[in-house]
Amino acid sequence: MVGTARRHVLGLAVAAPLSLVLAGCGGSPAPSGVGKDGVVTISVNGMPAKTQPADRKDFEELVKEFEASHPKIRIDAxxxxxxxxxxxxxxxxxQLEDVFYVYxxxxxxxxxxxxAADITPYLKDVPYLQDVRPELQDxxxxxxxxxxxxxxxxYSLGLVYNxxxxxxxxxxxxxxxATWDEVRTAAGRISALGDGTVGYADYSKNNQGGWHLTSWIYSMGGEVATRGDDGRWKAAFNSAAGHKALQALHDMRWTDNSMGTRQLLEIGDVQKMMGSGxxxxxMAGPDNIPTIVKQFEREYEEFGLAALPGTATLxxxxxxxxxPKASPEKIKAGLQWVQWKYLNPDREEKNAKKWAGQGIPIGLPQPNLFRGEAQAKNxxxxxxxxxxxxxxxxxxxxRSPQVAVKIEPPNAQQLYTVLDGVMQSVLTKKDANLDQLLATAEKKADAILATVR
Structure with missing residues (x-):
């Protein structure tokens, strides 16, 4: 994934460094990570850099709090x-950390x-794991x-609107x-306001066009890549759903003129357009709204968020x-750290109160990691x-419960490069041949997917 999802929001700490010296007198830990005093030292990433002083300080304080409540674990962050x-x-x-951050x-x-290590044998006693949304655990x-x-x-993509x-x-x-036809109608009416107003905008370069086109295709009921019974992946976007997505973009761009004449946009360009009013x-995730408010001195009241039309979203x-080389002792300690810091409804009120006082947005609809009572509590x-x-x-x-959330395809960034070209052609060439664009891109995508193992 690109752009919007790499961020710091409620309940989600961004990656970062810092080394905390082993406190104790047990000497160097054994290969298992356990010192003579019984203290387990684990290396983890996910600590903000020095260029993010407030986030880094918060992370360091959380490490100290965790170690105080878990005296047999030390964090090498x-x-x-x-x-x-x-x-x-x-x-x-x-050199790989015992616990490492992934998308x-x-x-x-x-x-x-x-x-990566199989942690299944160590999950029995992890608190709240049964409350984590199954599709995320999958x-x-x-x-x-x-x-x-x-x-x-x-995160999942929806529609940010003014x-x-x-x-x-x-x-x-x-x-x-709530439908793409309604999006088209609304975009046309907004564009008709004139004075440079654009009804709808979308990305088309630096892999961001392919990223969004993937969500378009998902919303139309299609897939970008599928895995056959033989375990091999094949491109799947040269389909009725793929054609329908491109036709919708083409019509808004060329028939309605509701996407404006300026194209080859990326996330920063579109956020600036929204920030200018x-x-x-x-199309964006909820985290885009704080970015626009902060960068362009807007107010939260100015913006709304809708679920993406169609049957699914990215x-x-x-x-x-x-x-995979971590000892059982390190894995158990690492699970305690991850659960305590990131998957802990018991700490949510303390965190929310603190973050609200710091001006961090509280009340955005994502992330929402849990289901049932745990999520209701949050x-x-x-x-x-x-x-x-x-x-x-x-x-x-x-409406989000009615919209399935699908994750990105394998070799996503390479596929997005291919699909960027498709988006660019549709948005810059009025006579673009949609079927030919899909067929040509399919051949390139199949070559990329053939390397998936």
Missing amino acids: REGQMDPKTFAAKLAGG FTDPAGLIQRRQ VFKDADGRIYGLPTGN RALFTKAGLDPDRPP KLGMY GGGDGFMFN DAIHAKYANVPQRNFKPFVD
């Missing part, structure tokens, strides 16, 4: 995230290559149901579009996996400390 380009070398060289696009490949499972990690953050422009165009800001709608997230806490207008997100919250 480090900066950085899982980098696919250096991962294998770090693992082979013994949802990473686990399948790591599990297949046996580059990201970290193999075909036999064995578990190799825990999710700690999630409530004032909706009202000005005679649209009800409390009833945003000249854009009606665009979603993603992040979590933590475990070094929702009540967020409502109590909310500093954003939750009513503006009600269209997203109310």
Whole structure:
């Protein structure tokens, strides 16, 4: 995934470094990570860099709090995230952390290559694990149901929209579009306001066009890649759903002229358009709203959030996996750290109160990691400390259960490069041949997917 999901939001700490010296007098820990005093030392990443002083300080304080309540565990915290380009070398060289941060696009490949530890035997006593949403936990499972990690953050794409422009165009800001036909109609009415106003905008470069086109295709009931009975992956976007998605984009761009003449956009361009008050709608996750408010000095009340039209949307997230060379003692300690810091409804009120006081947005509809009573408890806490207008997100919250969330395809970034070209052609060439674009891209995508193992 690109762009919008790499962020810091409620319940989701961003990656980062720092080393905390082993406190104790037991000497160097054994290979198992257990010192003579019985203290287990685990290395973890996910600590903010020095360039993020407030986030880093918060992380350091949480480490101290955790160690105080878990006197037999010490955290050796480090900066950085899982980098696919250096991962294998770090693992082979013994430099990989015991507990490491991953995006949802990473686990399948790591599990297949046996580059992550099977943590199934150690999960029995992990608190609240049964309350984690099953579709998020499934990201970290193999075909036999064995578990190799825990999710700690999630997002799904919806529609961010300007409530004032909706009202000005005679649209009800409390009833945003629920179908793509309604999106097209609303975009046309907003564009008709003139003065450079654009009804709908979308990305088309730096892999972000392919990322969004994937969500378009999901919403139309299609797939971008599917796995056959032989275990091999094939491109699946050259389909009725793929054609329908491109036709919708083409028609809004060229027939309605509701997407404006400026194209080859990426996330920063579209956020700037929304921040200027000249854009009606665009596809994005909830975290985009705080970014726009902060960067362009807007107010939360100006924006609404709707679920993506159609049957499904693209979603993603992040979590933590475990070094395949880690000892059982380290894995058990690492699970305690991840659960305590990232999957802990018991600490939610304390966190929400603190973050609200720091001006961090409380009350956004994601991440929502839990189900049942655990999530209901979190929702009540967020409502109590909310500093954003939750009513503006009600269209997203109310319809989201009807919209399936699908994660990104394998070799996602390479596929997005291919699909970028498709988006660019549709949005810059009025006579683009949609079927030919899909067929050509399919051949390139199949070559990429043939490398998936």
